[in-house]
Amino acid sequence: MSRCAEGTPDTTAVHxxxxxxxxxxxxxxxxDRQLHATLRDFTVRRARADQRLDLALVAWGxxxxxxDRSRIEPLGRPLVLAEGRRLRDDFGSRPVxxxxxxxxxxxxxxxxxPGGGRSFASPSATLLTDPDGRPALLVSVFIPKEESAPGESGELVHWREP
Incomplete structure (x- = not known):
């Protein structure tokens, strides 16, 4: 897709x-923009731009x-968590x-x-079963030091049971 860079692959299915x-x-x-790709025998590849996802985030400015993005299926409906930088060269302007x-x-x-941080990168979410056998949601994001509250930059992991 690019002679310059491709990154943060996320496997969505294996058949x-x-x-x-x-x-x-x-x-x-x-x-940076989004892509979908298909690998067969790790030798033949087809990649295409995910313009619908890009346009949906561009509509927010x-x-x-x-x-980065992460696919999750809460209640059986597939959703994608994605980061989009509002301002071109501002690492502190990343809503999810x-x-x-x-x-x-x-x-x-x-x-x-709690300190008022509003910029998040590399969202990841996983539905899992907690140690007591109940469904739970595990979410992680990276908090860049730009636009973070004192002491709040770095990895944030959040666990929630429905």
Whole structure:
């Protein structure tokens, strides 16, 4: 997709010798955008831009990179958590969005820290079973030092039971 860079692959499905994944690429060697790719036998690859996801985040005023993303299926409905930098060169302007592929719409998540931090990168979410056998949601994000409260930069892990 880019002669400059491709990154943060996330495997979304495996079917025999075929692996489906998402990632981001440096569009025009300038700005990160999203892609879908298919690997067969790890030799034949087909990649294409995920323009619907990009456009859904751009509609929120995302003018910078659209980077890491994580697929999750709460209540059986697939959603993608994605980071989108509002300002081109500002590492502190990264809200997280929940993107629904069916309508092609993204909603900005209202995340925050006790100290008032509002910038989050590399969202990841996993539905799992807790030690008592109950369903739980585990979410992690990276809090960049730009726009973070004192002592709040770094990895944030949040656990929630429904």
């Amino acid at each position: 025999g010798d075929t692996v489906e994944l998402t990632g981001h690429y440096r569009a025009g060697c300038d700005i 995302t003018a910078g990179n659209i980077g 969005y929940a993107y629904d592929r069916v309508p092609g719409r993204a909603d900005r998540l209202r995340l925050g820290t």
